[in-house]
Amino acid sequence: MTTNAVGIYEKALPQDLSWEEKFNLTHELGFNFLEFSIDESDERLARLDWTAQQREDFRNAMWRTHSRINTLMLSGHRRYPLGSKDPAVRKQSLEMMQKAIDLAVDLGIHNIQMAGYDVFYENKTMLSRELYIENLAQCVHMAAEKMVMLSIETMDDPFINSLTKIEHCKTQVHSPWLQAYPDLGNLSAWPENDVPSQLENCIDNIAAVHLKDTRAVTPTFKGQFKNVPFGEGCVDFEGLLRTLVRLQYNGSYTIEMWTGDNQEADPVSEIKAAKAYFNDLFKKVGIEQEPISK
Secondary structure, eight states: OEEEOEEEEGGGSOTTSOHHHHHHHHHHTTOSEEEEEEOSSHHHHGGGGOOHHHHHHHHHHHHHTTOOEEEEEEOGGGTSOTTOSOHHHHHHHHHHHHHHHHHHHHHTOOEEEEEOOSOSSSOOOHHHHHHHHHHHHHHHHHHHHTTOEEEEEOOSSGGGOSHHHHHHHHHHSOOTTEEEEOBHHHHHHSTTOOHHHHHHHHGGGBOEEEEOOOBOOBTTBOOBOSSOOTTSSSOOHHHHHHHHHHTTOOSEEEEOOOTTTTTOSOHHHHHHHHHHHHHHHHHHHTEEEOOOOO
């Protein structure tokens, strides 16, 4: 048996709530923490420039509700990638990282998830790969100075779609402040991945785990990496969670959903259904959820 914290992605919740309301709802729905998003939208990128007062207000809302943020999800690098051929974009990507690290420190967040893309909207080349690695090293140095973990997520993109590829990045950037954030859905969607073996071989470098279902990539189908109902995709959750229990993984799990951002009619009911799905699985495989703070 293992004891793990279980969180919910910010984008799953209704988006018309205050932070205090979001934190309270997170606990009411049975989660230990909320996962915070800095994506490529102007609205969420603006959080990087929050004033001291805005940061204080956010911290106070967390403290009043006995809440925490385990991870800052930094997907803004899709828009400003580390591997861009444009030096101005690469400069902006590094500035974004420094701001994210400083924000994480101010908000008491210890882990920043990095999306594993060299580039997203540009063509991938050997140069984009090299620029990504060079700038990844700079990001890790910045994070290490503030004792913030950077964890690369396995993606819906062939550039980094496996724990094995993250392991290779670690051979190029040597630091305890660079780790892996496996998404069980993204890992399972790529047919070349032996997911249990990758978890076994890379367990020492796993900082956190995303729970998401997907539909697999095939020669005639590019896969579906979002909005797949749990239990209807290709992920063998019971098998993979049993593997993680055997490996004594005690880090956090985050249920990743977009029901709030998608403006679905009843996101709360969908979150409850997802939580019930995993409650049953956790009981079956021997995962005990960390008690919820009150």
